[in-house]
Amino acid sequence: MSDTDTRQASHDAERGSFMLPGSDAATAVAVFAPNVPRSLMSTQVRRGISRLSAHLSPRTIKASIASAIEEERAYGHGFVLIPVLLIFGVLTWLSLPFDVGIVKLALLLCIFSMAAVVCIGKFARLRAPLIAAALFTAGMLLIAVDTVRTDTVVLDAPVTTNVRGVVFSREQDDKGQWRYGVDVQQTTEPRLRRQPTKVTLVARGREDPLPIGATIEGRARLSPPSGPALPGLNDFAFDSYFKGIGAVGFFYGAPKGGEALATGETKASSPSSLATRIASMREAVGERIRAAIGGDTGALAAALVTAEERAISRETVEVLRQSGLAHVLAISGLNMALAAGTFLIGARTVLSMIPGLAHRVAIKKLAASGALLMVCTYILISGGAVSALRAWIMISIMLMAVFFDRMSISLRNVALAAIIIVAITPSAVAGPGFQMSFAATLALVAGYARWRERRETAMPAAERQRKGRGLVTGVIAGVVITSLIGGLATSVYSIAYFHRLPAYGLLANVLTMPVISIVIMPFGLFAMLLMPFGLEHYPLLAMAWGLDRMLDIARFVVTLDGEIVTGRIGHLGFVLIAAGGVLICVLRSWLALSGAVLIFAGLVSLPLERDHLPDVMISEDGRLIGLVANDAIATNRVRPSDFVFSQWQRALAVENHLKPAMLPLPEAGDPYPATEPAGKSAPPLDQEKVTAIRADLSSAIEASAAGVFVCREKQWCAARNAYGWTIVALENPRLFPALCDQADLVVTAARVDSAKCPTARARIVNAQTLRRTGAIEVRAQPDAGQTAAGMQFRTSFTALSRPWERHRAYDWRTGSFAEGQPAL
Known part of the structure; x- marks a missing residue:
């Protein structure tokens, strides 16, 4: 190409001549690079197109996917996907309009498992899909077995009858009324043909309550557990079925009581008597806390220890929900981690002050042993809710990792906790407690892992060794980021199950976290440790002061009028967003982008699924x-x-x-x-x-x-x-x-x-x-x-x-x- 041709091309580009009929791609690109010779430009375009074609070829895409899968295996994320597939199987079985039998599922599981074992050689690539199918079927089998094992007899219609049974639990509400859990032994006038095994009954009077383990008898109105308030909302009969509760109701007048049954040595050693003893101990702890503090603050303090929330007034519960602090009521990772961390640091500090002990004994491991014993006691008196069980498993694994000098926070911990819970109580997978607890934990652990890797690679070693600089700002940033990640991870579940979001939940959590971490949980732990000696009064007063400040912050946030009522959302959008969030947290390679694609698809589907309001x-x-x-x-x-x-x-x-x-x-x-x-x-x-x-x-x-x-x-x-x-x-x-x-x-x-x-x-x-x-x-x-x-x-x-x-x-x-x- 001559200089004249080049100047002409430059002149045409300046005049705006982009593409003329018959011009080629090089002429079109010349408007952006007028001084490049046409032959060279044409070569560059061809090379670019060739490279793009090479990147988009099936062979290259296949190799890229294989490389990403190998990267995920290197991170060990195959194990993390096990509970995801199990949970997917459980939810699929629960959502079906019919039952799939245990025998059919067991046969399918055997077929998929044996096929995965024999896939070798050129069929080895089929092993991963077959293992996934086997895990999915195993999840369905777990919930099918749990359903048959539970076999709760649910009352078919409201009825008034005489009920006689044994009290296995009791709980006082904010009005002073007692709700009894009763193992039904007999019903008369009329005698129920399908008699529930367990019921919950409210005594409306102000009489002295009957103790756990005592017989109880009275005329009662029984009703089946309520269904959804509207189609698609929470079915309370589902929760009651898997808890073994076949009816709910109230006594007409004061119920009559008898002597406690669990008095003999044989009965005291039975599992039911052991549960009765634990329930009695749990109730005694709650009563001592409420007696020492009193009012809503005392009820709130007892709830943080024993998970008994009925004594808290509805106004206080609603304030905590609207401010985004309702998670404090649930004994979850925050409560148990703060309790275990306080004990671990405190015990290690005390042991290090003993002269010469640190040189002879690994005091960190000794303190971890005490913290492990403490969290095991905590889970016993907390009622064993799903969030508390998940937190206990993870904290226990973290403390046991100290004995072996291993890393304590990882996605494997989360996966192991999920596998254990799904294996023990697969029905809990369908509840918001399980889903929100694991969503928040998964997001926080994944975020911490990526922050740690980025910090180790981007920050020089000398910078990492500096201590004391930016401590306050680091703590504040950690609280803000933790609250933000946890809030984002659970927001879709809050919308799906509770149809609302606290707009200023981040502000409330940032303001209350120092009070919870420094005052409420540490002094609550001190009170529990001193309670056997009768010295819990002053630590409980300090805990009460912190709870009052937390409620003050919650009321302030509520005055900002920041609650967002979202209404119902479509099931497809919810599933896509939730699944996308899991993939983003679990995957580490570019395959994590698939999670972002699912979230985007879910957000797009939400307005498309929204129905007009019913008339x-x-x-x-x-x-x-x-x-x-x-x-x-x-x-x-x-x-x-x-x-x-x-x-x-x-x-x-x-x-x-x-x-x-x-x-x-x-x-x-x-x-x-x-x-x-x-x-x-x-x-x-x-x-x-x-x-x-x-x-x-x-x-x-x-x-x-x-x-x-x-x-x-x-x-x-x-x-x-x-x-x-x-x-x-x-x-x-x-x-x-x-x-x-x-x-x-x-x-x-x-x-x-x-x-x-x-x-x-x-x-x-x-x-x-x-x-x-x-x-x-x-x-x-x-x-x-x-x-x-x-x-x-x-x-x-x-x-x-x-x-x-x-x-x-x-x-x-x-x-x-x-x-x-x-x-x-």
Whole structure:
């Protein structure tokens, strides 16, 4: 190429001549490099394209993936993936609409395991996928075995009966009422055909409580554990099933008690008696703490030691949740690490002050032995929650690593703790406690490992040996980074399970961490060590001072009004984000980018999965009905159940509540009948009263505002929504034949015969329906060729084939489980 051609190309580039018809790639690139000869430029472009093609070729990609896998193996992350696959198997089995038998899973596990063993030579590449399939199947087998082993008998319907049994636990709430855990021995009047083995019953009086191990007897109202407040929310019957609790309820009056049963030497050595002794010791510790401090502070201090949270007032619990400090209530890694660390440092300091001892004995290992004994005692009196069990396993491994001079913090520790918990209690995998605890721990350990590697490679040795410089800033930075990582790692779980996020949780944790680390946990540990000698009073007072300061900070953060109510999120988005977070933490090579891809895909899917709000909600017992419109929920109750209604508000991200307009019964010429006791039939209403009742209902609806309930006291509540639906909730079931054809949707908490309705206009939801469907959502769905919107029902339960759901299909008259689902 001549100089003239080069100058012409430069001139064309300055004039903006980029690509002309017939020009080649070199001419196009010339606009950015006008002084480069065309032949040289063309060569460079070809080389670049060739290199890009080489990088994107299947052979290169395959080699890169193989290299990354080898890098992961070098880090030992194959072991870390074992609990991930086990957990995936457990969650898959739990999410299926049917049971997969133990025999089938055992055969699959044998097939995958044997196939992995015989894969050698050119088939060796199949070994890793087969091992993964075997671990996945092993997770399914573990939960299947645990489900059969548990085999809890869950009460099928509410009933009033006489209960006699043995107290295996007791706990006092913030109102002074005692909740007993009872091993049921007998039920009478009536005798239950499917008698639960364990129940929890509340004694509402102020009588002296019965001790653990004593017999207890009284007339009680028993109910099955509640299901989800809305479809897709937490099913409390699932948790109760795997805890062995078959019913919940309360005593009518004060229960009668007898002598403690565990008095003989033989019984004292049995596992049940040992558990009773531990429960008694745990309760005694909590009572001494509450007696020394008192009030909410005392209840909070006891919860940090024994995990008994019922004595804390709801206001305090809500303040801690809104400020992002609710994790302090759970005995987890923070509590146990601070307790173990305080003991380890304190014991090592004391031992080092003994002249000549450090030269003869490894005092670090001696102090670690004492700390190991301390955390084992801590786990016994803490109740053994999943978060506490995980923390205990990890802390124990870390302390035992001191004996062998090995590194104590690693992903292997987290993986080993997860494997042990999945093997012992696989059902815990489905709970937020397990998931949030391990997500935070996994993120913190992975972040610490990467920070340590970067520090060792980037910082000179002389710089690492300097001490004392930047100590305060380092501690502050560590607290901030730890809180930030833990908050980010658990945020998606907080949204998925609790539908809210504390916007200023990072601020609250940074402000409270010095108080927790320096005052609360150390003095709590001193109090426990001195309690056998009766010297715990003053350490507990110091602990109480720290707790009061923590509550002050929590209340200050709450005043910033920073809680974010997110509402429900889609299951697919949650799974993708959670899985992506795990991969980012576990993988160390470029394969970790796959986790970022999953998180991005999950974030994209969240708005796509979000449904529009339901128009009508019906609670599981049929007593609470809600209409959603204009950023408010209108209900048929002036004071709805906080347990259910608060879940509605958070799940739907709707805060405002519209109360019903209450109308008293007319005095003169009252057409309304009295409510008959349950189980007794009443004569039908005469036509004159039916006409008067219908007229009263119609006039009340016409006079009320749309989207708001109007209620005739103890008889009915009615409302008309934006779609023109008339919704009637019947308080008095005797009105069903008179009003069932006056509405589009009729809801009653009683058992009624739908055949008595003269017309088929209304969709009827009664006690029989709700027992099998659980809570219901109704959405408007326009029907083809019709002007009015149709009703689309979404129920909490469909198949009722899983063990924790099957009690809903039980028919006590025939003693069998009914098939199918009631029509809506």
